[in-house]
Structure formats: structure tokens, C-alpha cells
Amino acid sequence: CTPKYGSSGSLAPAVVRMQLAGTESFQIRLQNPGDGEATGNRDVHCMVMEEGVWVLPDGVHYAEAKTYTSTRTDENGGSNLLGESQVLENSAASYTVVLGQVMTFNDAGWSVFWSRGSSRGAPATSTNFRPGKHVGEDVSSPTRVPETVGYIAMQAFSGSVAGIKMESKRGGDTVRGY
Numbered sequence: 001c002t003p004k005y006g007s008s009g010s011l012a013p014a015v016v017r018m019q020l021a022g023t024e025s026f027q028i029r030l031q032n033p034g035d036g037e038a039t040g041n042r043d044v045h046c047m048v049m050e051e052g053v054w055v056l057p058d059g060v061h062y063a064e065a066k067t068y069t070s071t072r073t074d075e076n077g078g079s080n081l082l083g084e085s086q087v088l089e090n091s092a093a094s095y096t097v098v099l100g101q102v103m104t105f106n107d108a109g110w111s112v113f114w115s116r117g118s119s120r121g122a123p124a125t126s127t128n129f130r131p132g133k134h135v136g137e138d139v140s141s142p143t144r145v146p147e148t149v150g151y152i153a154m155q156a157f158s159g160s161v162a163g164i165k166m167e168s169k170r171g172g173d174t175v176r177g178y
Contacts, residue, residue, distance in 0.1 A: 001046035001101055003030060003039075014039040015112050016046075017105040021150070023050075026103075033110045033136065047099060049152050053090045056157050062093040063154035067103060070149040073111060074134040075142040081120040083130030088153055095126045097168040100151035102133050107144040111135050115151070123170060129153065 001016040014030040028046075030039040049065040056063060066086070074081045088095065100113030111133040115124040124130065131151050135142050158167045 001028060001044050004043040004045060006042075011042060012037040012039050014042070015110050016044055016101070017110065018101055018103045019105050021103050021148075029105075031110045033112075033138070046101075047152065056154075056159065057161055058157070058159050061155040061157045062090055062095075063152060063157075064088055064090055064093070064095070065150070065152045067148050067150040069146050070102075070131075070133050071146045072132055073142065073144040074114070074132050076137050076139070077120075081114075081116065081134070083114070083116050083132035086129050086131055086151075088126055088129055091126050093126055093155055095129075095153040096123070096156050096170050097154045098124045098129075098131065098151060099154075100131055100149060103148040103150045106147055109135065109138065109141055109144055111144050111147060113149060113151070124153070126153070 003014045003016060005011055012032050013034055015033050017029050017031050018026055020027045028044060032039050051065050053064045068086060070084060072084050098115045100115060102111050102113055114134045115131040117124045117128045131149060133147055133149055154168050156169045
């Protein structure tokens with residue numbers, strides 16, 4: 001899930017915290033990862049997929065969804081960005097897109113999903129996939145308790161799913177602040 005910021009940049013930063021993810025519902029709340037300023041009300045966009053390996057409607061492309069318990073918390077760059085090695089069920093698929101979410105809020109402190117491949121600067125691949133949770137530069141308290149992390153790995157795709165237009169592709173190597 002991701003909060004919608006808009007173009008003005010006037011909203012406080014926010015991360016989406018999730019809990020009680022079930023077959024028909026889940027709960028979310030927004031949390032400021034910085035100074036505690038209120039996040040304000042805003043739209044949140046989520047992509048939801050049942051666990052398993054799926055063939056997309058074009059009959060050619062695949063997606064895979066899975067959860068695991070993350071016991072490691074990465075932070076502050078350098079050698080601290082290791083992720084946790086996970087094995088994708090369909091290793092023959094050339095997954096190029098990875099989406100993820102920390103799906104519990106067992107810890108009062110925020111953490112967010114991230115992933116990498118063979119190095120912290122390399123994108124995840126079907127054969128080298130290391131997702132995890134991280135706390136960026138939260139030096140006040142960088143340790144966190146275990147959380148459930150969910151991810152969707154998928155091939156680049158453009159089409160429609162259940163009547164909804166969808167496109168997945170890896171974008172440019174940039175991060176834009178709020």
C-alpha cells in the first residue's frame with residue numbers, strides 16, 4: 001500500500017501500517033516516520049493478491065504472492081542492507097517487478113518493505129531475491145520486533161485484470177521525496 005501525496009508537497013510524510021490481513025479485509029493506519037507531525041487524511045492505494053503463483057490473464061505472464069516472518073530489520077545503508085533471502089516458487093519466470101508491505105504492526109516503531117538482488121544496488125530477480133523491512137535512518141531506535149512481510153513478484157505486464165487496466169514495469173532508478 002502507498003499513501004497518495006499529490007503535487008503540492010504540503011502533507012507530512014506517512015508510511016502505511018497494516019494489520020489483521022485476512023481473506024476479505026485488512027486494517028491500515030498512517031504513521032509519520034519522522035517527527036510525529038500528524039499525517040492528515042489522504043487516500044491510500046493497495047494492490048491485493050491471494051498467496052500463490054498466478055498466470056496473468058494474457059496466459060503468458062506470471063505473478064507470485066507470498067508472506068513470511070521477517071526477523072531482521074535493515075537500516076541506514078552500507079552493510080546493514082542485507083534483506084532476507086527468499087525462494088520464489090516459479091524460478092523460471094523472469095520477475096522484474098516487486099511490490100511489498102509490512103503486514104503487521106507488532107512494533108510501535110514504523111518499518112517499510114524493501115527488496116534487493118545480488119547487492120544492495122541490484123534489483124531483485126527470480127534467482128536472487130532478498131526482501132525485507134527497513135527503518136531508513138531511524139537512529140533513535142533502529143531495532144524492531146518480527147513482523148509479517150508480504151510481497152508480490154511479477155513479470156512486466158500490460159493488460160487488464162478483472163476489467164481493471166493494469167501495467168507493471170520497473171521504473172527509473174530514482175527516489176523522489178515528499
